[in-house]
Amino acid sequence: MAGKKVFFTHKAPEPKGPYSQAVIHDGLLYISGQVPVDPATGELVRGTIEEETEAVLNNIKIITEEAGADMDCVLRVTCLLADIHDFQRFNAIYEKYFSQYPPARTTFQAGKLPLDVQVEMDAIVALPPRKPRFTRPQGGRQPRDK
Numbered sequence: 300m301a302g303k304k305v306f307f308t309h310k311a312p313e314p315k316g317p318y319s320q321a322v323i324h325d326g327l328l329y330i331s332g333q334v335p336v337d338p339a340t341g342e343l344v345r346g347t348i349e350e351e352t353e354a355v356l357n358n359i360k361i362i363t364e365e366a367g368a369d370m371d372c373v374l375r376v377t378c379l380l381a382d383i384h385d386f387q388r389f390n391a392i393y394e395k396y397f398s399q400y401p402p403a404r405t406t407f408q409a410g411k412l413p414l415d416v417q418v419e420m421d422a423i424v425a426l427p428p429r430k431p432r433f434t435r436p437q438g439g440r441q442p443r444d445k
Contacts, residue, residue, distance in 0.1 A: 302324055302325060303322060303323075303324045304322065304323045304324070305319045305320075305321075305322055305323075306319070306320065306321040306322060306323050306328065306362075306366055307319070307320045307321070308320070308361065308362060308365035308366075310338060310361050310365055311333075311338050311358050311361045311362045311365070312333070312336035312337075312338050312341060312358060313341070314331065318331050319331060320362060321362055321366065323366070323426065326425065326426050326428075327374075327423055327424065327425060327426065328362075328363065328366045328368065328422075328423070328424040328425075328426055329421075329422075329423055329424075330359055330362050330363070330421055330422040330423070330424065331421055332377075332379070332419045332420065332421045333355045333358040333359055333362075333419065333420055333421065334355065334412070334413060334414060334416045334418075334419050335350070335351035335352075335354035335355050335416055335417075335418065336354065336358065337354065338357075338358060338361060343414060343416065347388075348380075348382075348385040348388045348389055348417050348418065349388055349389075349391065349392050351416060351417045351418050352388075352389050352392040352393060352417075352418050353392050355418055355419065355420050356392065356393065356396045356420070359373075359376075359396075359420060359422050360396065363422070363424050366424065366426060367426060367427065367429065368424050368425065368426050368427060370396055370397055370398070371397075371398050371400070372424050372425045372426070372427065373397065373402040373422050373423070373424050374402050374403065374423045374424065374425055375402050375403045375404065375422065375423040376402050376403075376404045376405075376420055376421070376422045376423075377404070377405050377406075377420065377421050377422075378393075378404060378405065378406040378407075378418065378419075378420050379406075379407065379408075379409035379412060379418065379419045379420070380406065380407070380408050380409065380417065380418055381408070381409065381410065381411065381412050381415075381416070381417045381418070382408065382417070383407070383408035385417065385418075386406065389406075389418065402422070
């Protein structure tokens with residue numbers, strides 16, 4: 300597909316299967332499903348739904364920021380919960396990561412998730428336009444923005 304670019308950062312967990320950490324196309328960043336993995340150790344975060352949700356959202360935040368955006372640029376999130384009864388506790392953490400204008404979202408109970416985690420999320424993020432970077436020609440003057 301023309302214009303599709305694979306995006307990867309070492310600051311977030313590496314994919315453990317045949318998929319990209321994220322893909323950029325037409326100014327959008329598509330982040331693959333994130334599970335609660337500590338990016339520093341590569342180990343699963345095992346704990347409460349709150350702890351696992353925090354780990355997942357932290358990974359989404361890292362990937363988003365490394366791509367040049369922030370959490371206000373997140374357009375859509377798909378949330379998979381192993382148990383929908385955790386919905387309110389999940390939401391208590393989720394809402395801390397977004398401003399007063401949260402992204403569109405779908406949340407549903409998926410039953411058993413990979414690696415027996417309690418939560419998995421993917422996201423679509425709008426990337427801000429990049430400002431052109433000027434380089435100074437040898438012996439020349441720096442161009443000015445007009």
